[in-house]
Amino acid sequence: MEFHGSITPQSEEEMDLRRGPWTVEEDLLLMNYIAAHGEGRWNSLARCAGLRRTGKSCRLRWLNYLRPDVRRGNITPEEQLLILELHSRWGNRWSKIAQFLPGRTDNEIKNYWRTRVQKHAKQLKCDVNSKKFKDVMRYLWMPRLIERIRAASGDATAAVPAAHWTPELAPVNPSPDNSSTAGSSSLQFSPQPLPDSFADYSTWRGGGYSGDVIQPSDFAASWSESTPSPGGDGHLGLPDFDQIQWGESLWSVEDIWLQQQF
DNA sequence: AAGCAGAGCAACCGCGACCCG
């Protein structure tokens, strides 16, 4: 593999690898090189591009930041719903989940989960993998997202975009597990209408979900177990959802109170 | 205005899988 002329054996010796934040110059070098030669073979790419970075670092920078199709900004309710659904199915398979969110990286989804979702679980004083938290996600959070998506569409009967992705019904193993390079198009999901109301959601979920179904009364128990967060207003002993920025404010105490009435 | 704490996110690390000679 060829090195740029400017890189002499001498400079090679003192070529200590750079770490930490990328500079604009490094970004340009990487982008220009990939534009000219394509991506892949990251270690040699790093050397040939004249970057004092590991191939790993270059790959990460490209995939998570420089790639032209990378989407930045708030995770939309549709995306949130999809993440919750896919995570309940696959767990921490971030790259796999990312395949279903075009433009989103596994790193971004992982960060979203760790910061937002785990914080949420912390407020409920339970583990993200606990039944309690999964129930909260399934019966409160996800229906609420669906409502929000519908509301945003301006049509109460409109199909929820995310509903076209019903991993629940997808083959458990639609493709070999090395599908990381196969792209999302290799996986096919059957469109399934979402329930029209929160009440229906239990049925909807119950039908396809092998897990335990909790009773509405369990909500109260679940919620009342949670002491108000220090910064919360203490209403109803609920976690202070208003403090959580779900892109926009997803919850209000009033909303949760209404949900509890089911 | 300054200090502090927490949140968010970019980047690194370790490890296992894969590829190729």
Add this chain to the structure above:
DNA sequence: ACGGGTCGCGGTTGCTCTGCT
């Protein structure tokens, strides 16, 4: 079959920003 190089994933770290006191 084997070994070295490379890649990709998931977990973790640490820096920066923001809001609060």
